[in-house]
Every structure is written in C-alpha cells, then in structure tokens.
Amino acid sequence: MYMKKESARPIISRRSRPAKTPLSRDVIVSSALEILDRDGLAGLSLRRVAAALDTGAASLYVYLTNLDELHALMLDEALATVQLPKSRRLSWRDRLKAFLLSYLHVLYNRRGLAQLALSTISSGPRTLLIWERLLGLLKEGDVEDAKAAWGVDLLTLYVTAIAAEKSNWRESGEGPGRVKDALLSASVEEFPLVVAFREALLSGDAEARLDWALDIIIDGIVGGRLPAASSAVPRPTQRRGTRSKP
Amino acid sequence: MYMKKESARPIISRRSRPAKTPLSRDVIVSSALEILDRDGLAGLSLRRVAAALDTGAASLYVYLTNLDELHALMLDEALATVQLPKSRRLSWRDRLKAFLLSYLHVLYNRRGLAQLALSTISSGPRTLLIWERLLGLLKEGDVEDAKAAWGVDLLTLYVTAIAAEKSNWRESGEGPGRVKDALLSASVEEFPLVVAFREALLSGDAEARLDWALDIIIDGIVGGRLPAASSAVPRPTQRRGTRSKP
DNA sequence: GTTCTTGACGAACACTGTTCGTTATGCCGT
DNA sequence: ACGGCATAACGAACAGTGTTCGTCAAGAAC
Numbered sequence: 001m002y003m004k005k006e007s008a009r010p011i012i013s014r015r016s017r018p019a020k021t022p023l024s025r026d027v028i029v030s031s032a033l034e035i036l037d038r039d040g041l042a043g044l045s046l047r048r049v050a051a052a053l054d055t056g057a058a059s060l061y062v063y064l065t066n067l068d069e070l071h072a073l074m075l076d077e078a079l080a081t082v083q084l085p086k087s088r089r090l091s092w093r094d095r096l097k098a099f100l101l102s103y104l105h106v107l108y109n110r111r112g113l114a115q116l117a118l119s120t121i122s123s124g125p126r127t128l129l130i131w132e133r134l135l136g137l138l139k140e141g142d143v144e145d146a147k148a149a150w151g152v153d154l155l156t157l158y159v160t161a162i163a164a165e166k167s168n169w170r171e172s173g174e175g176p177g178r179v180k181d182a183l184l185s186a187s188v189e190e191f192p193l194v195v196a197f198r199e200a201l202l203s204g205d206a207e208a209r210l211d212w213a214l215d216i217i218i219d220g221i222v223g224g225r226l227p228a229a230s231s232a233v234p235r236p237t238q239r240r241g242t243r244s245k246p
Numbered sequence: 247m248y249m250k251k252e253s254a255r256p257i258i259s260r261r262s263r264p265a266k267t268p269l270s271r272d273v274i275v276s277s278a279l280e281i282l283d284r285d286g287l288a289g290l291s292l293r294r295v296a297a298a299l300d301t302g303a304a305s306l307y308v309y310l311t312n313l314d315e316l317h318a319l320m321l322d323e324a325l326a327t328v329q330l331p332k333s334r335r336l337s338w339r340d341r342l343k344a345f346l347l348s349y350l351h352v353l354y355n356r357r358g359l360a361q362l363a364l365s366t367i368s369s370g371p372r373t374l375l376i377w378e379r380l381l382g383l384l385k386e387g388d389v390e391d392a393k394a395a396w397g398v399d400l401l402t403l404y405v406t407a408i409a410a411e412k413s414n415w416r417e418s419g420e421g422p423g424r425v426k427d428a429l430l431s432a433s434v435e436e437f438p439l440v441v442a443f444r445e446a447l448l449s450g451d452a453e454a455r456l457d458w459a460l461d462i463i464i465d466g467i468v469g470g471r472l473p474a475a476s477s478a479v480p481r482p483t484q485r486r487g488t489r490s491k492p
Numbered sequence: 493g494t495t496c497t498t499g500a501c502g503a504a505c506a507c508t509g510t511t512c513g514t515t516a517t518g519c520c521g522t
Numbered sequence: 523a524c525g526g527c528a529t530a531a532c533g534a535a536c537a538g539t540g541t542t543c544g545t546c547a548a549g550a551a552c
Contacts, residue, residue, distance in 0.1 A: 014499045014548065023499085045539060056501040057540080067540065118364050118410060121418060123428030128437050131447075135439040149446035154404075154459045161407035164364060172367060182369030191374050193381040200395035201377075204473055212473045213400045219470055220462030227450055227458045260517060260530045269530085291508060302532040303509075313509065 011062060020054055025063045027053065029073045033110070036074065040171060041112030046070070071116050076124030078113055082106050084133050092140040097214055099133060100159050104210065107163035111171075114163035130156070143222060151221035158217060159210075166206055176202075257308060266300055271309045273299065275319045279356070282320065286417060287358030292316070317362050322370030324359055328352050330379050338386040343460055345379060346405050350456065353409035357417075360409035376402070389468060397467035404463060405456075412452055422448075 013022040021027060031052045036044050046067060050057040064070050083102040085095050107114040131152055138148035169175050180202060188195045204212075259268040267273060277298045282290050292313060296303040310316050329348040331341050353360040377398055384394035415421045426448060434441040450458075 011499080012549095046541085047539070050501090058502075058542080059500050061541075062499060115365060118407070119361060119414060121414060121424050123425045125436070128428060128432055128440055132437045132440050135443055139439065145443060145446050146449070149443050150450065150455055150458055151462075152447075153455065154462065157407050157411060158400075158404055161364070161403050165403060168365060168367060178367050179369045182374060186374055190371070191378045193385065194374055194378050197381055197391060197395050200391050201398075203392070204396065208474055209396055209399065212396055212471070216397075216400065216466030216470045217462060220466040224462045224465055225458070228454055257530080258518090292510085293508070296532090304511080304533075305531050307510075308530060 023053065023055065023059060023063060025073065028060055028063055028070070029077050032070055032074050033078060036112050036116075037110055039111070041115050044112065068120070071120040072122050072124065075113070075117055075120050075122045076126045078106055078110060079103075079122075079124075079126040079130055082126075082130060092137050093218060096134070096137040096141070096218065097211075099137065100155060100214060101210075103130065103156070104159050104163045107160060108166055112167065114160060114167040117160045118164045138221070141222065144226060146227045147221055147224065150227050151217075154217060154221070155214075158213065162206075162210060162213075269299065269301065269305060269309060271319065274306055274309055274316065275323050278316055278320050279324060282358050282362075283356055285357070287361050290358065314366070317366040318368050318370065321359065321363055321366050321368045322372045324352055324356060325349075325368075325370075325372040325376055328372075328376060338383050339464060342380070342383040342387070342464065343457070345383065346401060346460060347456070349376065349402070350405050350409045353406060354412055358413065360406065360413040363406050364410045384467070387468060390472060392473045393467055393470065396473050397463075400463060400467070401460075404459065408452075408456060408459075 013024060015022040028049060032044060032049045035048055035052060039048075046057045046060055049070075050060055060070075064073075082099070085098045087095075090098070107117055134152045134155065135148055138151060143151065172178075183194065183198050183201060186194050186198075194201070257270075259270060261268040274295060278290060278295045281294055281298060285294075292303045292306055295316075296306055306316075310319075328345070331344045333341075336344070353363055380398045380401065381394055384397060389397065418424075429440065429444050429447060432440050432444075440447070
C-alpha cells in the first residue's frame with residue numbers, strides 16, 4: 001500500500017471489487033511505461049493512461065500530484081532493469097563501463113525515456129541504487145571519495161544526455177542527416193576547420209563514440225585532480241546543485 | 247531575405263505597408279526568444295508568438311515548417327552571443343574553458359533554452375561557428391584531429407546537459423531539494439555507500455563541479471587514446487550519429 | 493439505519509500544434 | 523487601366539493536452 005506524499009492516510013481503491021483493475025501508483029506507472037514504449041513521449045498523456053486503465057484522467061490525481069510526478073516514478077521504475085555484471089573476472093572498470101552501457105540501453109530502448117530522464121528530477125530508490133553501485137565500483141577502483149562523488153554525477157549526466165541525443169535522432173526519422181547536410185554544405189571560407197575535420201566529425205558509430213568518451217571520463221576521474229571546494233572561475237547567478245546529483 | 251527550405255521562391259510579406267510589422271523568419275525567431283526569456287519553454291507557443299506579432303498562428307506556417315523548426319532557429323540565433331575571449335595571454339585551454347562557460351551561460355541564462363537545446367537538432371551557421379571555434383582551440387592545443395572531432399561532441403553535449411539540469415532545478419523552484427531529501431533520508435542498510443558519501447555527494451556548487459568536470463574531460467581529450475573506428479563493446483540497435491555531432 | 497468520508501470521474505477551463513479554406517492584396521501581362 | 527493569377531494572411535476547425543471543480547455513490551463508522 002503506497003502513500004501519496006503529505007497524505008498520512010492510506011488510499012484504498014474503491015475498485016477492490018471485481019471488474020476494474022484496482023488503481024494504485026504502481027498500476028498507473030506500469031501502464032504509463034507501456035504507453036511510452038508503444039507511442040513515445042509525445043504519445044504519453046494522463047488521458048491515455050487513464051483510458052488504458054478504464055478510468056478518467058481526474059482519477060489519477062488521487063494517486064499522483066501531477067504529470068511531473070508520474071514522470072519521476074516512471075523513470076525510477078524503469079531503472080530497476082539496469083544490470084550490473086556479476087562476473088568478478090571482469091575488472092572494476094569493465095564492470096563500470098558495462099553498467100553504464102546497461103543504463104544507456106534502458107534509457108535508449110524505451111522510446112522517449114531518455115528525453116524524459118533529462119527533464120525529470122529522479123530521486124527514488126532505484127535511482128539511489130544506481131548511485132550506490134556506481135560508488136561501489138569507483139571505490140573498488142580506489143578512486144578518492146570526492147572524485148567518486150562528483151564523477152558519478154558526471155557519468156550519469158553524460159550517459160543520459162547521449163541516450164537522449166540518440167533517441168532524438170531515432171524519433172526524427174532522419175538520423176544525423178541534418179547535421180551531415182550542414183557539414184557537407186558548410187562553406188570552407190566560413191568554416192575552414194569544420195570542413196577540414198569533416199570526415200573525422202562524421203566518423204565512427206554511436207557505440208564507438210560512447211566507448212571512447214567513457215574511457216576519457218573514467219581516465220579523468222581516476223587520474224585527475226581532486227575537486228576543489230570552490231573555484232575562481234566566473235559563475236552565473238544560480239543556485240547550487242544539479243539533477244541526479246549524488 | 248530568407249528562403250524557407252525547399253522553397254525556391256522568396257517570400258514577400260504583404261505587410262510591407264505600414265501598421266503591422268512585416269513578418270519574416272528573423273522577426274518570428276526574435277519574438278519567440280523574447281517570449282522564451284519571459285515565460286520559459288512552457289510559456290512558448292506558436293499562438294503566443296503569433297499574438298505578439300499581431301497575427302494568427304497559421305500565418306507563421308508560411309515561414310516555418312513547424313514548431314521544431316522554430317526551436318532550431320531559436321537555438322541557432324541564441325548561440326550568436328557565445329563569446330570567445332580574445333586575449334592571447336590566456337592559454338588555449340583557459341580560452342577553451344572560458345568559451346565553454348560562455349556557451350553554458352547563453353543556454354542557462356535564457357529560460358528554457360537549455361532544455362530546448364537538448365531536444366533540438368541544431369545545424370545552423372552559428373552552431374557550425376561554435377564547432378569551428380572549438381576545433382580551433384583544440385588544434386592550438388595540438389590535439390589529434392580524431393580526438394578533437396569526437397571531443398567537440400563530448401564537450402558540447404556535456405555542457406548542454408549540465409545547463410539543462412541546472413535550468414530544471416531553477417524552474418522547479420526547489421533547487422536540489424528533492425535529491426537532498428532523498429540522500430538525507432536514504433537508509434544506510436539499503437544504500438551504505440550513498441549514506442557514507444552523502445557529504446561529498448552534496449558538496450560543491452555548480453560552478454566548481456563544472457570546472458572540475460571540464461578539466462577531467464579536457465585532460466582526457468588531450469592525453470587519452472585515439473578514437474577507434476569500431477569497438478567490440480555490445481551495441482544497441484540504432485543508427486550511427488548523435489546530435490550536435492561534428 | 494443514518495451520517496460522514498472519500499474514490500471515481502465527467503465537465504469545464506484554458507490552452508496546444510497543425511491543417512483547411514477563404515479572402516484580399518500585390519504583381520504581371522495585355 | 524484592367525483583369526487574372528499567385529499567395530500572404532488568418533479565422534475556423536480538428537484533435538488533443540493538464541488540471542481543477544463539483545457531484546455522486548460506495549463503504550465505514552456509529
């Protein structure tokens with residue numbers, strides 16, 4: 001039995017009797033993820049989730065505060081399927097990369113989940129478990145605590161972003177066509193380096209790029225400097241803190 | 247005079263006479279950016295842009311294919327204000343970091359632009375100019391071509407993602423409160439490392455984290471391995487290519 | 493049996509992107 | 523100068539959205 005935030009009293013569905021599926025947060029989230037898989041983020045709406053559960057959109061508000069909360073619950077639920085390889089024969093680093101690859105697969109393979117992840121603040125138990133595992137792997141690699149903490153932030157943000165980017169290409173139906181066109185038609189007078197680097201810019205598949213980038217980042221986390229408590233770089237006016245921030 | 251894609255014939259506004267501002271892509275994009283600044287991405291719509299220009303939403307379709315195209319034009323236009331420090335007294339690396347910081351400021355300081363950037367495929371002239379400048383800086387640092395090319399992808403993706411993340415916190419009105427709450431209430435039985443790393447996970451402001459992460463990534467680009475043309479890591483089923491992919 | 497609480501959900505509100513069809517304006521040819 | 527044509531402008535329509543309001547009915551408590 002789940003309790004909606006700031007509601008001290010448990011919610012009991014009046015559908016405990018047969019015929020209609022009893023409503024609950026779990027049922028709503030599961031149904032929403034099914035719709036996401038089928039129709040992508042553009043096809044996900046409270047009305048469609050309600051219709052799938054044979055109810056009205058307003059009924060969902062008994063269990064959810066709003067659409068943002070549904071998104072957060074969906075993301076956390078989906079992260080349950082991220083897999084950590086169990087084999088101890090792999091190095092900590094290879095297991096870390098495999099874990100991050102699994103994380104990317106979960107985000108990428110469910111239509112729209114990666115985009116949802118980039119606009120959703122998730123802090124549920126499965127998200128915490130992702131952080132726990134990442135910290136464990138970095139600890140196993142003898143990474144200093146401060147670097148591990150900020151490294152987790154960097155790694156998860158990067159993997160989420162690249163999953164979303166790839167998803168955007170897929171959803172657009174033209175892959176990198178538009179960028180390719182821009183590069184191929186770029187003026188050598190205006191963009192000499194872009195034209196000179198054209199082949200390199202277009203080379204490699206997404207997997208190769210990810211693998212390389214993760215090596216770059218992990219190497220940096222392992223061998224780079226410790227985070228400073230503060231920095232002298234000029235800063236924009238905003239609050240501290242970032243999403244998925246462990 | 248701008249020509250809409252696949253339209254060989256120039257569009258001439260019937261508003262060339264006084265009283266109403268003549269419509270054009272540039273005018274539409276400028277107006278849209280003003281609305282974005284004021285109301286954020288949730289407050290941006292074709293109807294509101296049309297209303298600001300004293301016309302109907304349907305009129306905009308003479309100049310734009312759809313909302314996605316408006317987003318792409320807005321992003322490209324906004325990138326015009328990204329600044330490269332001119333001083334040659336700074337090292338290539340410091341100028342690179344300052345340039346990336348300017349890029350982040352542009353995305354972060356306009357409400358919703360960072361989120362828009364993450365869901366928009368931009369390949370306009372100003373985007374190409376960003377790539378040109380980044381490649382120039384990396385070349386000045388004697389970074390091999392292949393690493394420079396893929397490094398530009400990594401750097402722009404990461405900076406866009408962190409700008410969006412910070413924007414999400416700002417728009418939510420509670421900053422990292424939700425993540426903080428999750429960390430502070432995490433069970434030590436379930437998440438021993440998360441609890442142990444709690445202080446490190448919450449430490450540092452956004453600027454310090456960005457500065458550290460950029461050092462990690464730039465160090466990696468400079469000293470890391472060359473990209474491989476292909477990789478043995480298991481790959482998900484998707485096309486090659488990523489957004490903002492030079 | 494009556495009263496009270498509250499889950500369920502339709503209606504309403506205010507909005508969205510996009511297409512269709514019509515009108516009026518400006519350009520071009522005669 | 524006039525008529526014809528192309529098309530910019532834009533309202534109407536369509537199909538949809540998130541969220542709140544108000545009502546009803548079922549179940550619990552007394």
